[in-house]
Amino acid sequence: MSNEVAVNIILVEVAVHWSAMEGQRACCRGSGEHRCISERTDWRIHRLTIRDPISATRDIRSLLPPEAVESVFTQTIRNRLYEVQLRARVPATEVSLTTLNKARYLAWYHRHRTWILEWHRGLFTDESHFCLWRKECHQRPWLPSSERYEPTPFAYCQTGYTQGIMAWGCQVIYSLFGLAIHQNDHQARRRFVEWAQNEIAVVPDFHKRILFSDEAHFWLNGYVNKQNCRIWNEANPQVYVETPLHPEKLTVWCALWAGGIIGPYFFKNDEGHNVTVNGDRYRAMITNFFIPGMNNHDVQKLWFQQDGATCHTARATIDLLKDTFGDRLISRFGPVNWPPRSCDLTPLDYFLWGYVKSLVYADKPQTLDHLEDNIHRVIADIRPQMLEKVIENWTSRLDYIRASHGSPMPEIIFRM
Numbered sequence: 001m002s003n004e005v006a007v008n009i010i011l012v013e014v015a016v017h018w019s020a021m022e023g024q025r026a027c028c029r030g031s032g033e034h035r036c037i038s039e040r041t042d043w044r045i046h047r048l049t050i051r052d053p054i055s056a057t058r059d060i061r062s063l064l065p066p067e068a069v070e071s072v073f074t075q076t077i078r079n080r081l082y083e084v085q086l087r088a089r090v091p092a093t094e095v096s097l098t099t100l101n102k103a104r105y106l107a108w109y110h111r112h113r114t115w116i117l118e119w120h121r122g123l124f125t126d127e128s129h130f131c132l133w134r135k136e137c138h139q140r141p142w143l144p145s146s147e148r149y150e151p152t153p154f155a156y157c158q159t160g161y162t163q164g165i166m167a168w169g170c171q172v173i174y175s176l177f178g179l180a181i182h183q184n185d186h187q188a189r190r191r192f193v194e195w196a197q198n199e200i201a202v203v204p205d206f207h208k209r210i211l212f213s214d215e216a217h218f219w220l221n222g223y224v225n226k227q228n229c230r231i232w233n234e235a236n237p238q239v240y241v242e243t244p245l246h247p248e249k250l251t252v253w254c255a256l257w258a259g260g261i262i263g264p265y266f267f268k269n270d271e272g273h274n275v276t277v278n279g280d281r282y283r284a285m286i287t288n289f290f291i292p293g294m295n296n297h298d299v300q301k302l303w304f305q306q307d308g309a310t311c312h313t314a315r316a317t318i319d320l321l322k323d324t325f326g327d328r329l330i331s332r333f334g335p336v337n338w339p340p341r342s343c344d345l346t347p348l349d350y351f352l353w354g355y356v357k358s359l360v361y362a363d364k365p366q367t368l369d370h371l372e373d374n375i376h377r378v379i380a381d382i383r384p385q386m387l388e389k390v391i392e393n394w395t396s397r398l399d400y401i402r403a404s405h406g407s408p409m410p411e412i413i414f415r416m
Contacts, residue, residue, distance in 0.1 A: 037076065041068045045080050127168040186406025188339040193402045195336065200395065207395055208258035210303045210330070214348040215267075215277055218360065220248040220371055248368055251276050252375060253285060255304075256347050258391045259297065261382060264375055265289050274368060282311040283320055291324055299324060308332035308340055344409035345397060351390045355382075 037045075041064060048060050057074035064072060097105070199206045251274065254263035265285055269275050277285075294302075304325045306312045313332045327335040343349035360374035397409060 037068065037072055037080070041065075041072060042080060044068075045072075045077055046084060046086075049081060049086060125168065127166055130165050130167055185339065185341055188337065189342060189345075189401055189406040192337065192339045192342075192345075193398050193406075197398055197402065208391055209301055210305055211255045211257045211262070212305045212347050213253065213255040214307060214346055214353075215251055215253045215309075216348070216353045218250045218252060218357065218371060218375065220250075220365065220368055248274075250274055250368060250372060250375070253277070254348060254352060254379070255290065256352055256387065256390075257302070258388055260384065260387065261352075261379055262290065262293050264379055266372060277309075277311055279311040279314045279317060283317055286317070286320055294324075303328040303330060305330040305338060305346075307338060307342075307346065341408075345394070345401070347390050347394060350397075350409075351393075352379075 044064060045060055048063055049055060052059075057077045060077050061069060061072060061074055196207070203209075251267040252263070253265040253267070254261055256262075267275050267277050267281050267285070275281065302325070304321060306321075308331070311317065315333075318329070318331065318333055321329050321331070321334075330336045330338050332338055332340070339345070356375060356378050359378045360371060363374070365371040365374055400409060401407065
């Protein structure tokens with residue numbers, strides 16, 4: 001038998017086997033062993049996808065006949081859809097607004113852009129759908145490769161197998177006609193603002209002579225304060241949230257004024273371990289760090305401010321500060337009373353801590369020493385021009401609080 005005849009016989013056998021397999025089974029591509037499914041199962045997969053383009057592959061598999069489910073896996077379904085040029089598409093853009101909607105939004109904005117106190121009387125409400133296992137924001141419809149997914153303002157209808165609940169909630173910004181957390185807070189704030197503005201009228205650069213001080217915690221592991229975690233229920237839900245017993249953190253103190261930043265100071269014990277602040281440690285910081293750092297400044301012209309924390313207002317602490325500043329002390333139980341719950345008047349709260357925390361975690365520090373170095377670096381890089389703008393902003397805040405009868409600034413949300 002010649003070679004040409006042998007080749008023809010082989011080709012005929014291949015053609016026969018191919019014809020027998022064609023029309024009965026279709027093979028799927030994949031990285032592992034190929035799984036073959038019947039043409040009818042292939043047709044069902046395509047039909048189910050076209051009917052509900054946001055179906056997940058596990059949903060499609062659950063709707064197949066029992067005999068097909070045993071041999072068809074989600075990756076097999078995904079491969080079959082890829083072969084017919086159907087791919088999971090994410091939205092190319094956000095839900096687009098029509099020209100009419102844009103015009104209405106702009107008109108509403110122009111009518112209400114002068115609102116200040118009115119927002120504090122607002123009751124904001126909304127509802128949302130919480131599904132049991134499907135996240136609607138992550139739905140990816142199956143569309144041809146050439147088709148761009150442009151979502152419409154109308155959401156897809158949910159099928160019966162997606163279990164979920166519809167929740168409604170509201171939020172109130174409590175600041176109605178100067179009413180803050182406590183009913184008498186606005187009176188103390190108004191008195192302080194009037195005093196400060198009177199001092200500025202006599203000494204125009206008075207606000208540049210105030211040393212604002214405060215402490216802040218810098219958590220290494222992203223620990224969330226438990227006071228911000230609440231589960232509202234009629235009965236105890238018996239839910240346990242696992243948190244570290246002793247989360248690693250740094251307690252940092254700084255003083256900020258128009259002339260610069262004094263600090264940071266990190267509270268540590270005699271062994272060099274990081275600790276939180278108490279009265280003894282706070283007075284030790286004042287004696288050993290803060291007052292020596294003021295040797296290059298004319299202390300007789302400067303004022304010192306601190307909030308009403310217990311370690312700040314102990315009698316021994318007030319006496320220690322009076323020895324240096326005399327009556328130029330702004331503090332609870334001090335010569336000039338600092339109004340409670342007035343973080344919107346402290347530059348460290350409305351500027352420094354947020355600015356520093358937005359930068360020190362950029363390189364994901366893994367140790368407290370690394371985090372401490374980042375805090376030193378970020379604070380050292382703050383330019384004097386930036387501090388001048390922060391202090392000038394303080395006078396604008398005085399104007400707002402006086403005009404609003406002691407109400408907190410709009411960015412501060414108090415909850416009863």
